[in-house]
Amino acid sequence: MNWSPLLLSIQVTFFATLGILAIGLALALLLARTRVRGKIIVETLINLPLVLPPSVVGYYLLIALGREGPLVRWFDLNLLFTWQAAVVAAIVVALPLMVQSAKAALESVDPTLENVARTLGSTESEIIWRVTLPLARRGILAGLVLGSARALGEFGATLMVAGNIPGVTQTAPLAIYDAVQSGRFADANGLVLMLSGLSFVSLLVVNRMQKGNVTRDA
Amino acid sequence: MLNVNLTKHxxxxxxxxxxxxxAEVLVLFGPSGAGKSLTLNCIAGLVAPDDGSVVLDHRVLFDHPARxxxxxxxxRIGYVFQNYALFPHLTARENIAFGVRRDPNARQRVDAMLELVGLTSLATRHPAHLSGGQQQRVALARALAPRPELLLLDEPFSALDAPTRMQLRRELLHLQRALRIPMVFVTHDLGEAYFLADQLAVIDRGEILQMDAPGKVLRYPACLRVATAVGVKNILPGTLVARDAAGCRVxxxxxxxxxxxYPFDVGARVHVCLRPERIMLLRPERAGRSSDENALRGEIVREMSDGMTATLFLRAAGARLIAAQDYDVQIELPVYIYERLDLARRREWTVSLRKNAIHLLGG
Structure with a gap:
């Protein structure tokens, strides 16, 4: 069996997860902790990839990453049809899962606890690191695992911006499609089982986190 | 020294x-929604007042005109919240250490605080594994660890069972005497307010109606709202009919x-305030002496008891104080007196509304 699609998928998912964590957490904090006008618009835009056809998301990304896009114009960086483009696509489609879960977790932290920290001499950033994030960590981790699982399974938008180049941008979901098209069912079966197993374990982990209480020992 | 002058809409x-x-205990006493917690939040800086100033030991913490x-x-203000508000992800020790982590002697300080509140053996427990009283002790130690110059307490004991509450009140008084810092304590429990207060402020609808030593507030309420709030059950409307140096006649x-x-004019409409525990039942063989002040003969028409204190409703025979009610005065006395006087069977009594127990308020 050819392992390269699976290894590439893991590579893409790993970097996508880092991106989801950083961008998703920043957006969740912004949405949960600030009162900016038009917040609901930002939130809706973040959630849009949940309902848009993958081809539409892929089309937007194609334009954003393409020759007229900001990356090419300002940094002369063309990511189209590289594995990095697959990372970008995975981040965009997985972000809503992370943001929703993390935002809900951050909002559920009792503001009194943050006030206690203030009276004990903490600065606002210390409060986020020492009180808010630790108390919200289950929801944040659940969102991250869910997002990673979504990134691992990303197909449509990836196909449009990264293509389906074996050994370069062909991730596991794309390789399955390819294998079925060309009648290589043994290859398809192996990858299907692997992806199903990984996704099952991810959801199991998320469910256990959400069933557990918000805080350790509580 | 704490000086507060606040306006907030x-x-x-x-x-x-x-x-x-x-360096004393001020108790803010009043019903829910009176503005007690809001006052604490303004002092702590969690809510910005619209106007005024807060000065603690010559440090200006808030001054609206001076921005x-x-x-x-x-x-440097410690704050103990109503429902403990311990960090659930930290142990008792870590909770107490939260405010002193930059202190080079943090370890000793936390040890000392744990010992002060008697929780050394439970230091590694998380809040969920501590009782309510233990949690509130941790919260107290946590607030005191950074050596605050003022301690604010927002109904800290209201969720605890009665014996624990009593115990913690005593411990708090000990702490206050040892630390010599001002404390502002919020409660809607009159007994707690009386027990803890050096100064008792009755607050209602955002306004301090009266602030004085607790004995004075209970005995000489400044207005009808305070009288009602501090448990003056007998508030009788009347008219001043005579006055001389020795007293008034109402x-x-x-x-x-x-x-x-009292400095009211003859003919003025006044209210006679009479605390229910200050009305004296006269033994039958004593009744009718000329020395008895404001004697009132009547019958107990209703009664209730909480097991410690009996409340009696006496209806005057003949001349009535309040014709519109089915009773004239409410009397409270300890249950053991109730039993000794055989009040369950003997319902007709003469009581004395003693002159010195009467407090007059303007109409």
């Missing part, structure tokens, strides 16, 4: 508070009562 609600205290607003973290309903001297 929330929709229709307006808070106007002004007081000054030294001073020291952030909460720099105010007509209440069809009865004339002797009262201590």
């Amino acid at each position: 929330f929709g229709d609600f307006a808070l106007r508070t002004q007081f000054e205290i030294g 001073v607003n020291v952030p909460t973290r720099a105010r 007509r209440v309903g069809a009865v004339a009562l002797d009262a201590p001297p």
Whole structure:
């Protein structure tokens, strides 16, 4: 069996997860902790990839990453049809899962606890690191695992911006499609089982986190 | 020394508070929604007042005209919240250490605080594995660890069972005497307010109605709202009919009562305030002596008891104080007296509304 699609998928998912964590957490904090006008618009835009056809998301990304896009114009960086483009696509489609879960977790932290920290001499950033994030960590981790699982399974938008180049941008979901098209069912079966197993374990982990209480020992 | 002068508006609600205290316990006593917690939040800097100033030991923490607003973290004010508000992800020790982590002697300080509140053996437990009383002790130690110059307490004991509450009140008083810092304690429990207060402030609808030593507030309420709030059950409307250096005479309903001297004019409408525990039942063999002040004969028409205190409702025979009610005065006495006087069977009594127990308020 050819392992390269699976290894590439893991590579893409790993970097996508880092991106989801950083961008998703920043957006969740912004949405949960600030009162900016038009917040609901930002939130809706973040959630849009949940309902848009993958081809539409892929089309937007194609334009954003393409020759007229900001990356090419300002940094002369063309990511189209590289594995990095697959990372970008995975981040965009997985972000809503992370943001929703993390935002809900951050909002559920009792503001009194943050006030206690203030009276004990903490600065606002210390409060986020020492009180808010630790108390919200289950929801944040659940969102991250869910997002990673979504990134691992990303197909449509990836196909449009990264293509389906074996050994370069062909991730596991794309390789399955390819294998079925060309009648290589043994290859398809192996990858299907692997992806199903990984996704099952991810959801199991998320469910256990959400069933557990918000805080350790509580 | 804490000097507070605040104005804060929330929709229709307006808070106007002004007081000054030294190293003593000020209790803010009043019903829910009176503005007690809001006052604490303004002092702590968690809510910005619309106007006024907060000065603690000559440090200006807030001054609206001068645009001073020291952030909460720099105010050096300890705050104990109602439902403990311990960090659930930290142990008792870590909770107490939270405010002193930059202190080079943090370890010793936390050890000392754990010992102070008697929790050394439970230091590694998380809040969920501590009882309510233990959690509140941790919260107290946590607030005191950074050596605050003022301690605010917002109904800290209201969720605890009665024996624990009593115990913690005593411990708090000990702490206050040892630390010599001002404390502002919020409660809606009159017994707790009386027990803890050096100064008792009765607050209602955003306003301090009266602030004084607790004994004085209970005995000499400044207005009808305070009288009602501090448990003056007998508030009888009347008219001042005579006055001399020795006292006043007030007509209440069809009865004339002797009262201590008050500066009201003859003919003025007044209220006679009489605490229910200060009315004296006279033994039958004693009744009718000329020395008895404001004697009132009548029958107990209703009663209730909480097991410690019996409340009796006496209806006057003949001349009534309040004709519109089915009773004239409410009397409270300890249950053991109730039993010794055989009140369950003997229902007709003469009581004395003693002159010195009467407090007069303007109409």
